[in-house]
């Protein structure tokens with residue numbers, strides 16, 4: 001049987017640096033666990049723009065639709081800030097999400113014991129934290145029309161449109177409820193039903209889906225601004241959070257700091273199942289291209305490595321190997337491996353991106 005296929009799109013900034021460590025880990029699974037992948041590399045974001053004048057070439061888009069899973073590093077950077085909006089690096093990623101129909105973005109925030117002391121919050125607030133944010137990824141204000149900057153009288157007006165259909169809300173709600181069934185059967189839905197019609201619809205539809213199809217799930221509703229506050233005040237009250245595209249983007253960066261660093265948070269973006277039962281899927285760290293540290297060996301590769309662990313679990317039915325990799329990350333951290341984002345200025349000398357990869361590979365070897 002053919003090996004499962006992976007399309008790797010390292011992207012810009014720290015994207016290629018963190019992806020280099022993932023590639024070593026993919027090789028390790030091929031050599032040591034007889035779990036080989038057919039891997040292709042291609043360009044996305046600013047790197048694709050530099051070569052092709054577009055942040056995602058049509059051929060790359062076509063391959064993304066064919067392979068079993070896509071792994072992406074990060075896109076964007078100051079070099080591209082003044083480009084026309086239609087060719088900005090971020091548009092390459094948005095196109096992938098839209099054309100692959102990746103409507104359900106899973107962003108788990110787990111606090112590893114070794115980092116509980118390092119979070120900017122008190123240890124007892126974050127120790128043992130394990131929450132899952134389910135972010136709607138293909139609609140809402142990032143995609144709604146009309147959008148643009150228009151002349152209106154003697155000034156310009158910037159317009160974006162928050163738009164959700166019932167079926168878009170239904171499918172992401174179902175994905176959150178299904179996940180919750182495998183966790184603690186508790187979902188909190190976040191919107192702004194107090195000020196936005198799309199929020200009113202979101203609340204009605206999530207409740208309707210729960211009542212009709214998931215009576216075993218405990219569903220609560222919360223305004224997203226309160227949700228942001230509660231995430232910092234008492235994050236362990238949550239298990240699964242389901243929310244829209246914009247709120248999910250913001251709340252997941254906020255949740256990242258509960259784990260110690262934005263460099264720790266992985267994600268899986270999943271679409272509807274194909275004929276073979278597997279969802280179309282793209283895996284990427286939650287963070288961006290971090291231009292402030294790019295090219296210096298300072299990036300934490302763990303978010304990208306844990307995104308590959310999610311690929312093992314959600315695309316390749318390799319739950320045990322995913323757990324092996326997650327455990328190796330935990331072991332490396334417990335043994336003291338720290339990139340600069342996981343240390344204070346007084347905490348000694350940090351290790352490099354590659355040395356974090358070394359530490360995780362060592363822990364993988366020890367797991368055999």
Ligand SMILES: NC(=O)C1=CN([C@@H]2O[C@H](COP(=O)(O)OP(=O)(O)OC[C@H]3O[C@@H](n4cnc5c(N)ncnc54)[C@H](O)[C@@H]3O)[C@@H](O)[C@H]2O)C=CC1
Pocket residue numbers: 014018073074075076077078090093262263264284285286287288289290291292293298299300301303341
């Ligand atoms: N999925 C993606 O490709 C995303 C791309 N971006 C793009 O990235 C560029 C920079 O955006 P920012 O707002 O600065 O967000 P960012 O996530 O790139 O960086 C925010 C802060 O977190 C730090 N950080 C991020 N990842 C890290 C890691 N792995 N290890 C250590 N520190 C890390 C950075 O050094 C920076 O101080 C922009 O062009 C933005 O549009 C932003 C978010 C997501």
Ligand SMILES: CC(C)CC(=O)C(=O)O
Pocket residue numbers: 090093094249286
């Ligand atoms: C298109 C991305 C740059 C938006 C973002 O910040 C994210 O999806 O996390």
Ligand SMILES: [Mg+2]
Pocket residue numbers: 249250253286
């Ligand atoms: Mg973001």
